Amino acid sequence: MKAIFRSAEQVVEKALAPVAAHPLLARTLQLMLAVALYAGGIAALVAVSGDSRIPVLLFAVYFLPAVLRAWLQVYWQVRDEVRGWRRRHGRTGKAF
Numbered sequence: 360m361k362a363i364f365r366s367a368e369q370v371v372e373k374a375l376a377p378v379a380a381h382p383l384l385a386r387t388l389q390l391m392l393a394v395a396l397y398a399g400g401i402a403a404l405v406a407v408s409g410d411s412r413i414p415v416l417l418f419a420v421y422f423l424p425a426v427l428r429a430w431l432q433v434y435w436q437v438r439d440e441v442r443g444w445r446r447r448h449g450r451t452g453k454a455f
Contacts, residue, residue, distance in 0.1 A: 383440065386433045393429035397422055 378385045401419055408414045 383433070383436050386429075386436045390429040390433050393426050397426050 372379075378388065400422065401415060404415050404418050
């Protein structure tokens with residue numbers, strides 16, 4: 360049984376290796392997935408609830424932090440990469 364799980368883990372690692380090699384790509388895909396699921400959930404709830412807006416509002420408010428978290432992770436990743444690039448190339452971003 361452990362061999363099956365180990366084999367499955369190796370397959371998943373090999374499949375995700377190109378994405379794991381580029382952290383910004385991974386964060387961007389995570390953001391796109393979060394936004395797509397958020398919008399899809401709202402659209403599905405609108406279709407199911409009809410004229411009632413309270414469930415849509417509750418869903419939107421409850422799951423908004425997940426979308427904001429994904430966006431912040433992309434922002435922090437880009438910010439860290441820009442800061443690292445500036446340090447490697449001797450640029451501080453200061454005027455004087």
